[in-house]
Amino acid sequence: GAGVSQSPRYKVAKRGQDVALRCDPISGHVSLFWYQQALGQGPEFLTYFQNEAQLDKSGLPSDRFFAERPEGSVSTLKIQRTQQEDSAVYLCASSDLGRQVNTEAFFGQGTRLTVV
Amino acid sequence: GESVGLHLPTLSVQEGDNSIINCAYSNSASDYFIWYKQESGKGPQFIIDIRSNMDKRQGQRVTVLLNKTVKHLSLQIAATQPGDSAVYFCAENTGGFKTIFGAGTRLFVKA
Numbered sequence: 139g140a141g142v143s144q145s146p147r148y149k150v151a152k153r154g155q156d157v158a159l160r161c162d163p164i165s166g167h168v169s170l171f172w173y174q175q176a177l178g179q180g181p182e183f184l185t186y187f188q189n190e191a192q193l194d195k196s197g198l199p200s201d202r203f204f205a206e207r208p209e210g211s212v213s214t215l216k217i218q219r220t221q222q223e224d225s226a227v228y229l230c231a232s233s234d235l236g237r238q239v240n241t242e243a244f245f246g247q248g249t250r251l252t253v254v
Numbered sequence: 255g256e257s258v259g260l261h262l263p264t265l266s267v268q269e270g271d272n273s274i275i276n277c278a279y280s281n282s283a284s285d286y287f288i289w290y291k292q293e294s295g296k297g298p299q300f301i302i303d304i305r306s307n308m309d310k311r312q313g314q315r316v317t318v319l320l321n322k323t324v325k326h327l328s329l330q331i332a333a334t335q336p337g338d339s340a341v342y343f344c345a346e347n348t349g350g351f352k353t354i355f356g357a358g359t360r361l362f363v364k365a
Contacts, residue, residue, distance in 0.1 A: 142297070171351075180343050180355030181298065194351040229297050243353070245297030 140164075142246035144230050150252045151220045159215045159249045163232030170213050171243060172205055173229040181229055187213060220253045227251070266362040273331040275359045277344035280325060284346040288353065289318060289329045293340045298355075301329070301342075331361075339363045 143162040151157050163170050169188055173181035174197075183197040189210035198205070202221075207213040217224055227250050231243040267273045279287070285306040290298035304311045304318045304327075311318050317330040327344050341358040 171353075173355075178357075180345075180357050182355070183352040186351040197352070231297070242300045242303070245299070247295065247297050 142230055142232055142244050144228075144246035144249050146249060147247065148250050148252075150254060153222060153253055154219050155253075156216065156218045157220055157251065159217075159228050159251070161213045161215070161230030161232075161246060163211065163213070163230070164234070164244055165211075167232035167234045167244075168210075169233040169235065169243070170207055171231045171233075172213070172215050173231065174199075175227040175229055175248070177226070184215070184228075217251075220251075222253045225251055225253045263357070264360045264362065266364060267334050269334060269336060269363055269365050271334055273329075273334045273338070273361060273363075275329045275331075275342050275344075275361065277327040277329075277356055278325060279327060279344070279346050281346065281348060281354075282322075282325065283348045285349055286347040287318070287320060287327050288345045288347070289316075289327075290343045290345060290355075291338075291340045292343065292358070298343060334361075334363050336363045336365055 145160045171186050172184040174184055175181040185198055185205045186194040187207040190207050202218045204216045227248040229245055229248045231245045233243045288303045289301040291301050292298045302313045302316050302318050304320050309320055315332045319328045331338055341360050343355045343358045345353045345355045347353045
């Protein structure tokens with residue numbers, strides 16, 4: 139595709155339910171990032187992949203959050219036993235260089251997760 | 255700790271006027287700065303970036319100024335148009351994998 143694609147666009151989950159959010163990066167992009175954006179706030183870093191390797195997961199808020207990118211392209215962010223504080227927009231971004239620094243990252247439209 | 259913040263949460267300007275959005279950062283080790291524009295329901299869109307070895311960089315209708323002495327970053331938008339209405343984020347990077355975003359400034363353009 140022409141840009142980063144995320145699905146679903148909206149997800150409503152009952153508290154305690156598991157959810158999986160999908161990111162299709164721009165074809166050929168080496169780097170993939172996940173961010174969490176709470177209402178009225180700036181995006182906060184969650185995790186970073188370089189190809190299939192998860193090089194930084196320091197931003198994941200708890201062990202209920204898990205991300206994978208098994209073939210170095212599509213990535214999935216999984217949240218287990220969702221809590222109300224998990225409600226946010228989850229953004230995926232990709233860039234075409236192996237280094238994160240000094241490169242333009244392209245963002246998807248995000249998945250808005252609402253936990254009720 | 256690292257932080258990036260903005261002086262003004264909202265800015266309202268008349269169409270055709272110039273806009274200036276300010277940002278303060280606290281990490282003197284940051285060496286790369288980016289401005290993003292985010293429209294409602296969309297992801298952030300890259301506008302312009304600047305490295306720490308520069309003071310000024312110009313793009314199409316936008317200019318970013320970096321003052322390392324006072325750790326201040328600004329985005330200037332010339333001849334602001336209604337399509338410029340959005341939330342603007344400054345972000346910083348210290349050379350690692352994380353990009354740290356500020357809280358954002360909402361720009362309203364009055365026709």
